Amino acid sequence: MTRILVTAGALALALVVTLALFGLPVFESLSTIARGSLGSEASIARTLARTAPLLLTGLGILIAWRAGMFNIGGEGQYVVGGLCGAWAAMVFQGQSSAVITLVVLLSGVAGGALYAGLAAVLQVTRGVQVVISTILLNFIALALLKWAVAGPLRDPSSTRPQSSALPDAVMFLRPNPQTDFHTGIVLAFLAVIVVFVFLRFTATGFRLKWVGANPVAAHTQRMKVGRLQVTAMLWSGGLCGLAAAISYLGLARRLDASFTENWGFLAIPVALLGGLDPIGTLVAALYFGALFAGCEALARETSVGTSAVFVIQAVAVLVVVGLGRLQLQSSRPESKPAGGAE
Amino acid sequence: MRMSWGLALGLIGFTLLGCTGGASSAPEANGPTSTTASPPKPMEGELKVALITPGPVSDSGWNAMAYAGLKAIETDLGAKVSNQEAAGPKISDAMRSYAQDGYQLVFGHGFEYNEPAVEVGKAFPNTIFITSSGGGTSTNVGAFRFYLEQGFYLAGYMAGKMSKTGKVAMIGGDDVPSIRSTFKGFVAGAKAARADIVVIEKFTGSGSDVAAAKQATTAAINEGADFVIHQANAAAQGVFEACKEKKVYAFGANLNQNSNESGIVIASATINAEPAFLKIAKSVKDGTFKGEVVLVGMSDGAIDFVLNPAMRSVIPETLVREIEAERTKILEGQLTVPKDEF
Amino acid sequence: MIEAYLPVFRYATPLVWAALGETIGQRAGVINIGLEGMMLAAAYAAAVVALGPGGIGAGLLIGACVGLLLAALQAAFTIRGGHDQVVVGTAINLLALGITNTLFRQQFGASGELIRLPTIPLWMGAIDFVVVLGLIAVVATGYGLQKTKWGLALRAAGEYPPAVESGGFSVNRLRWQAALTSGAMAGVAGAYLSIGVAGSFAEGMTSGKGFVAIAMVTFGRWKPAWVYAASVFVGLTDLLQYALQGRSGIPFQFLVALPYVAALAVLIVMGRGTRVPAALGLPYRKEG
Numbered sequence: 001m002t003r004i005l006v007t008a009g010a011l012a013l014a015l016v017v018t019l020a021l022f023g024l025p026v027f028e029s030l031s032t033i034a035r036g037s038l039g040s041e042a043s044i045a046r047t048l049a050r051t052a053p054l055l056l057t058g059l060g061i062l063i064a065w066r067a068g069m070f071n072i073g074g075e076g077q078y079v080v081g082g083l084c085g086a087w088a089a090m091v092f093q094g095q096s097s098a099v100i101t102l103v104v105l106l107s108g109v110a111g112g113a114l115y116a117g118l119a120a121v122l123q124v125t126r127g128v129q130v131v132i133s134t135i136l137l138n139f140i141a142l143a144l145l146k147w148a149v150a151g152p153l154r155d156p157s158s159t160r161p162q163s164s165a166l167p168d169a170v171m172f173l174r175p176n177p178q179t180d181f182h183t184g185i186v187l188a189f190l191a192v193i194v195v196f197v198f199l200r201f202t203a204t205g206f207r208l209k210w211v212g213a214n215p216v217a218a219h220t221q222r223m224k225v226g227r228l229q230v231t232a233m234l235w236s237g238g239l240c241g242l243a244a245a246i247s248y249l250g251l252a253r254r255l256d257a258s259f260t261e262n263w264g265f266l267a268i269p270v271a272l273l274g275g276l277d278p279i280g281t282l283v284a285a286l287y288f289g290a291l292f293a294g295c296e297a298l299a300r301e302t303s304v305g306t307s308a309v310f311v312i313q314a315v316a317v318l319v320v321v322g323l324g325r326l327q328l329q330s331s332r333p334e335s336k337p338a339g340g341a342e
Numbered sequence: 343m344r345m346s347w348g349l350a351l352g353l354i355g356f357t358l359l360g361c362t363g364g365a366s367s368a369p370e371a372n373g374p375t376s377t378t379a380s381p382p383k384p385m386e387g388e389l390k391v392a393l394i395t396p397g398p399v400s401d402s403g404w405n406a407m408a409y410a411g412l413k414a415i416e417t418d419l420g421a422k423v424s425n426q427e428a429a430g431p432k433i434s435d436a437m438r439s440y441a442q443d444g445y446q447l448v449f450g451h452g453f454e455y456n457e458p459a460v461e462v463g464k465a466f467p468n469t470i471f472i473t474s475s476g477g478g479t480s481t482n483v484g485a486f487r488f489y490l491e492q493g494f495y496l497a498g499y500m501a502g503k504m505s506k507t508g509k510v511a512m513i514g515g516d517d518v519p520s521i522r523s524t525f526k527g528f529v530a531g532a533k534a535a536r537a538d539i540v541v542i543e544k545f546t547g548s549g550s551d552v553a554a555a556k557q558a559t560t561a562a563i564n565e566g567a568d569f570v571i572h573q574a575n576a577a578a579q580g581v582f583e584a585c586k587e588k589k590v591y592a593f594g595a596n597l598n599q600n601s602n603e604s605g606i607v608i609a610s611a612t613i614n615a616e617p618a619f620l621k622i623a624k625s626v627k628d629g630t631f632k633g634e635v636v637l638v639g640m641s642d643g644a645i646d647f648v649l650n651p652a653m654r655s656v657i658p659e660t661l662v663r664e665i666e667a668e669r670t671k672i673l674e675g676q677l678t679v680p681k682d683e684f
Numbered sequence: 685m686i687e688a689y690l691p692v693f694r695y696a697t698p699l700v701w702a703a704l705g706e707t708i709g710q711r712a713g714v715i716n717i718g719l720e721g722m723m724l725a726a727a728y729a730a731a732v733v734a735l736g737p738g739g740i741g742a743g744l745l746i747g748a749c750v751g752l753l754l755a756a757l758q759a760a761f762t763i764r765g766g767h768d769q770v771v772v773g774t775a776i777n778l779l780a781l782g783i784t785n786t787l788f789r790q791q792f793g794a795s796g797e798l799i800r801l802p803t804i805p806l807w808m809g810a811i812d813f814v815v816v817l818g819l820i821a822v823v824a825t826g827y828g829l830q831k832t833k834w835g836l837a838l839r840a841a842g843e844y845p846p847a848v849e850s851g852g853f854s855v856n857r858l859r860w861q862a863a864l865t866s867g868a869m870a871g872v873a874g875a876y877l878s879i880g881v882a883g884s885f886a887e888g889m890t891s892g893k894g895f896v897a898i899a900m901v902t903f904g905r906w907k908p909a910w911v912y913a914a915s916v917f918v919g920l921t922d923l924l925q926y927a928l929q930g931r932s933g934i935p936f937q938f939l940v941a942l943p944y945v946a947a948l949a950v951l952i953v954m955g956r957g958t959r960v961p962a963a964l965g966l967p968y969r970k971e972g
Contacts, residue, residue: 310782
C-alpha cells in the first residue's frame with residue numbers, strides 16, 4: 001500500500017516540480033490543467049480524444065516490448081497505417097459509407113501491422129535489431145507521408161499538399177458536435193479488453209511474455225521464438241495503425257504533413273509507466289491524455305504550453321524508474337557473472 | 343497490477359489537487375463531476391482575442407508576424423490576448439475552446455484553419471473567426487490574405503537586375519502553397535527584369551532545421567545563384583550564413599531582416615500584419631465586421647519591400663528608381679503580381 | 685569540383701561526433717537512445733553561451749558539459765540503477781525537448797529576431813578545427829578500442845561482462861566511462877551543430893539527427909572508421925539531394941529517405957554477419 005502511495009505521490013510531484021521549475025504559479029496552473037482536462041463536457045471529450053491514440057499506440061508498444069522486441073517505430077507504423085487508410089478511402093470512393101469506414105479501419109491495421117512485421121522479419125531472418133530498424137523505418141515513413149500527400153493521395157481540388165476530406169457519413173459519429181468525442185474512441189477502450197484477453201488467456205499471449213523474459217529458455221522449450229516475435233510485432237504495428245485510422249476517421253478527416261502528432265513516441269513512456277500491462281497502460285494513457293488536454297488549456301494562458309508535458313512525462317518516468325516501480329528489467333535477460341546463467 | 347493501482351491513485355491525487363486550486367481561484371470550474379458545457383459569458387466591454395498558429399511564435403517568420411499583430415491588438419485596443427499552437431486534428435478543439443471561453447475574435451493563422459473555422463463558426467455565432475487565407479466565409483467567418491507576392495515580386499525584380507550570373511535562388515522550408523505562391527511572385531519579378539533569368543528552387547521540408555537550410559542554400563549557390571530569397575522561418579539564419587560564407591546577397595522575408603548580423607541582407611520583403619489585425623479587431627469591437635475575404639497588399643501598407651540603407655552603396659541609383667517605378671505600378675493597379683488561389 | 689564536395693565533411697561532423705560517442709557506448713554495452721536529447725540540449729546551451737563573452741570556445745565546452753551531465757543522469761539510472769536503457773533514454777529525449785523549447789521561448793521568443801552566433805574560422809572555406817578534431821577522434825577511438833588494454837576491457841564489457849571482472853576491471857566503471865564519453869561527444873555534436881554548422885539555434889533544430897547517428901553506428905557496424913564513412917555518406921546524400929532537387933524528376937522526399945533506405949539495405953545484406961555487442965542494452969549486476 002505504501003508503495004502505491006509513493007508512486008502516486010511521485011507522479012503528482014513530477015507535475016508540481018515541473019510547473020514550479022517553469023516559474024508557473026503551481027495552484028493556478030493545476031486548476032487550469034484540471035479545468036482543461038476534466039472541467040466540462042468538452043474538456044472530458046478532449047481528454048478522451050488525446051487518450052485514444054496514446055492508449056492504442058501504448059498497447060502496441062507494450063505487446064512488442066513484452067516479447068523483447070524494442071519497437072520504437074510506433075510513429076512510423078502510425079503514419080503508414082494512416083496512409084493505407086487514406087489510400088483505401090480513395091480506392092473505395094463511391095461505395096457505401098459504412099463499407100468505407102470499415103475498409104479504412106482494416107487497411108490502417110493492416111498497414112501498421114505489415115510495416116512492423118517487416119522490422120520483425122528482418123530481425124528474425126537477418127539479425128537486424130528492431131530497435132535500430134524501426135528508427136530507420138520511422139524516417140522512411142515520414143518521407144512517404146510527405147510524398148504521398150503531395151503526390152498520389154493529394155486532393156486534386158486543393159493547392160495544399162493534403163488528401164481529400166472524408167465525407168461526414170464516413171467519419172465516426174460525434175454525438176455532440178461541440179466536443180471532440182467520437183465513437184471511434186470507444187474502439188480504443190475496447191482494444192484494452194482485447195489485448196488483456198490476448199495476453200492473459202491465450203497460449204500465444206502467454207508465450208510472448210516467456211519469449212521476452214528469456215529467449216534462450218524459450219528456445220530450449222522448443223517454442224518458435226521467431227514466429228512469436230513476428231506475431232508480437234504484427235499486433236504492435238496493427239494497434240498503432242488502428243490508432244492512426246481512428247484519428248483519421250474521428251478528427252483529422254484529411255492527411256497532411258501534420259498528421260503525425262508524435263503519438264508513437266509519446267506512447268513509449270505511457271506503456272512503461274503502465275508497467276507494460278494493459279490495465280496499467282489504460283490508466284497511464286488516461287493520466288497523460290488528461291495532462292495533454294489540460295496543458296493545451298495551460299498553453300492558452302501561459303507561454304509555456306504543451307512543451308511542459310514532455311518534461312512532466314520525462315520526470316515521471318525517471319521518478320517511477322528510480323523508485324524501482326518499473327519492473328521491466330526483471331522481465332529481461334541480464335548479464336550475470338559466469339555461473340549466473342540458467 | 344500494483345503498478346496500475348498506483349497510477350490510478352496518482353490520477354485521483356492529481357485531480358484532487360487540481361480541484362482544490364480550481365475552487366480557490368476559478369469558481370466557474372466545476373471539477374470532474376460536471377458534465378455540462380456552460381460557456382462563460384463574455385465579459386462585457388472586454389475584448390478577448392485569440393491567435394492559433396501552426397508553429398511556435400518564436401519562429402522569426404510567419405508565426406512571429408501574426409504574433410506581432412496580436413500584440414498590437416493588446417496594446418492599442420487594450421484587449422486580453424492569448425495564443426496557442428494547434429495543427430491537424432487539434433484545430434477544431436482549439437477554436438471551440440476559445441469560443442467557449444468567451445473570446446469574440448479568433449485568428450487561425452493559415453489556410454488549413456479555414457475549413458474548421460466555417461464549421462466551428464456555425465455553433466458559435468458570437469465569435470468571429472478570421473483565417474489567414476482560405477476562401478470559406480459566413481457571417482462570422484472571414485479571411486485575410488497577405489499579398490506578400492508583391493514584395494517578392496520587387497525582390498525578384500531587383501535580383502534579376504543585379505545578378506551577374508543570371509541565376510537567382512529561392513529556399514523554402516515546408517513545401518506549402520503559401521510559400522510556393524510567394525515564390526511565383528519572385529519568379530515573375532525576376533523574369534520581368536531579365537527574361538533569361540534562371541530561378542533555382544530548393545525545399546528542405548523543415549522550418550526548423552537550420553543546418554538543412556544552410557545546406558540547401560549552399561547547393562543553390564554552387565549552381566550559380568548570386569541572390570537568394572527564403573521562406574524558411576526559424577531556419578532562415580542558415581540561409582543567411584550560407585550566403586555570407588559564399589559572399590552572395592540575400593533577401594529577408596516576412597519580417598524586416600535587413601539588420602541581420604550576417605550583413606548580407608540587401609533588402610526585405612515584409613508583411614506588416616499589425617494594421618490588418620487591428621482593423622479587424624476594431625471592426626469586431628464596433629460591430630461592423632463583415633465576413634469576407636480581404637486581400638491586404640501594398641496599398642494597405644501591409645506589404646512592403648525595404649532596401650537595406652546600409653547597402654545603398656552597392657545598389658545602383660538607376661535601379662532604385664526602377665524599383666520605385668515598379669512599386670508605383672503595383673500601387674496604382676497597372677501591374678497585377680501573379681499569385682495562387684488557395 | 686572538390687570545393688563543392690568539401691563542405692560534406694562539415695555537415696557530417698555533428699553526426700560523426702554523435703555516432704562515434706554512441707559507438708564507444710554501444711561497444712561497452714550501453715545503448716544511448718537519449719542521444720537526440722543530449723544533442724539538442726547541448727546545441728541550445730552552446731548557442732546561449734557562445735553569445736556571451738566566452739564565444740565559441742566556451743560554447744563548445746559548455747555544450748560538451750551539458751551532454752556529459754545528461755549522460756551522467758542517464759548512467760545513474762541505467763548503470764548504477766540497472767534500469768532499462770531505452771526507457772531512460774526516451775525520458776532524456778523528452779526532457780531535453782521540453783526544456784529547450786520552453787527556455788528558448790522565454791529567452792528569445794518575443795524578440796522576433798533570428799539568432800546569429802559567432803562563427804568558427806574556416807580553412808579552404810569548408811574545414812574548421814572541429815572537423816579535424818573529429819577525424820582525430822575517429823583514429824583515437826579506433827586505436828583506443830582495438831589496441832589498448834582499456835579498449836579490450838571495454839569491448840568485453842559489451843560482449844561478455846563476466847570475463848571483464850575476472851580480468852581485474854569493473855564492468856560498471858568501464859560502462860560509466862563509455863557513457864560519459866558518449867555524452868560529452870554528443871554534446872560536442874550538438875554544440876557544433878548550432879555554432880559550427882547552422883550558426884543559429886531554432887526549436888527542435890536537431891530534427892532527428894541523434895536517431896540518425898544511432899542508425900549510423902549500426903550502418904558502420906561498430907567500427908569507428910566505418911561509422912565515420914557512414915556519417916559522411918549521409919552528408920553526401922544530403923548534398924546530392926539538394927543538388928538534384930529541381931533538376932531531376934525524382935520527388936525530393938525520396939532523396940531525403942535515401943540514407944535510411946541505404947542503411948537498412950546494408951543491414952539486411954550484412955545480415956547475421958553484423959557484430960552486435962552481445963550484452964548491448966543489458967544491465968550488469970555483480971552477484972552477491
